[in-house]
Amino acid sequence: MDGVRFGEMQTSELVVSSRANARVKQLRAAFQGHARLSGGMVAIEGDHLLEEAWRSGMVLKTVFVSERRTVPGIVPRGVEVVRLTEEVFGSVVETQSPQGVAALMVPPVRVLADLFEGAGAALILIAAGVQDPGNLGTLVRSAEAFGANGVLTTPGTVSAWNQKALRASVGSLFRVPVVGVTASEVAELEGRGVRLIAAVGAEDSGVVAAREMDFTAVCAVMIGNEGSGLAAEWMEMCDARVTIPCPGPVESLNAAVAGSLLLYEASRQRAVSKVSGS
Structure with a gap:
């Protein structure tokens, strides 16, 4: 699984270096708005949006950090953290100057x-x-x-x-x-x-x-x-x-x-x- 133990709800010592990794593909699909391929998840990027999502009570499923970053302190215990190489992280996110942190979250259901x-x-x-x-x-x-x-x-x-x-x-x-x-x-x-x-x-x-x-x-x-x-x-x-x-x-x-x-x-x-x- 490209170095990531998906069953573990913690940061792996290994770093994902493949764009074909299952979690990477899910994150990419979420950034591109493909609900079926992303499992209905929404992608967010950057420290501010991650903090806003956490502060607003959103459910974070997986947090992605580039190899140069430390895991943000606000990430709740029990949330899966996947570490990516700089190249893989940059290939997935949409901003020109990535901050090195992204996440998959469950969108709120409104009526x-x-x-x-x-x-x-x-x-x-x-x-x-x-x-x-x-x-x-x-x-x-x-x-x-x-x-x-x-x-x-x-x-x-x-x-x-x-x-x-x-x-x-x-x-x-x-x-x-x-x-x-x-x-x-x-x-x-x-x-x-x-x-x-x-x-x-x-x-x-x-x-x-x-x-x-x-x-x-x-x-x-x-x-x-x-x-x-x-x-x-x-x-x-x-x-x-x-x-x-x-x-x-x-x-x-x-x-x-x-x-x-x-x-x-x-x-x-x-x-x-x-x-x-x-």
């Missing part, structure tokens, strides 16, 4: 009901056709920063566990519920009392400026595709349309920027409402 737990009016972000993983990861991070209950992703939206999305979230993906939903499930949100608010890029008839929109009740902000915006099927479902007035000569904002600004405005309004109601 739609998770977004409605707890007191207060739910605030939800819906990523409808967002294809840039950096944008999605940033939106998840902003959702956590501004107190949203979670993020829903529609068909056509990039996977939240894409490596670029994961890095852009800076660990927020470990804590914020991100749930894939169908168009019918989005339509059924009305039955839960959710007001669907479409983010659009232009001010015309029926569009409300962000500061004038009421975000204090249960609502979901919908952010569309980076190039074409929200598709017709999503616009037809929406109860209101909101825009962010821009004095500068731009047609629209980046999806992640727009979503973050709207979440901030929702957070601001809710804080004011809470103070006023106390």
Whole structure:
């Protein structure tokens, strides 16, 4: 087994030097997003994400360290640790300057009901056709920063566990519920009392400026595709349309920027409402 005793839950004295090693192949498949070949595992890389995963209660299955690294002190006892040569480690991970530590973890299972737990009016972000993983990861991070209950992703939206999305979230993906939903499930949100608010890029008839929109009740902000915006099927479902007035000569904002600004405005309004109601 290329020097690694897989049954041992500790660091082996030997170093894996083969790219064909079973654990190496599993890690590579996870980095490439192949759920079946990775056994459903998600790959993470770097000290920060490893620490965030541990701090957030994620289940670590195997930690990989390059031969030049010591095992991070936060790795729990009982977690399998596999040591790789520098060449093998560099062939698996996706960053240009590897930090020498990576891991396989069990992704959390989230369901739609998770977004409605707890007191207060739910605030939800819906990523409808967002294809840039950096944008999605940033939106998840902003959702956590501004107190949203979670993020829903529609068909056509990039996977939240894409490596670029994961890095852009800076660990927020470990804590914020991100749930894939169908168009019918989005339509059924009305039955839960959710007001669907479409983010659009232009001010015309029926569009409300962000500061004038009421975000204090249960609502979901919908952010569309980076190039074409929200598709017709999503616009037809929406109860209101909101825009962010821009004095500068731009047609629209980046999806992640727009979503973050709207979440901030929702957070601001809710804080004011809470103070006023106390």
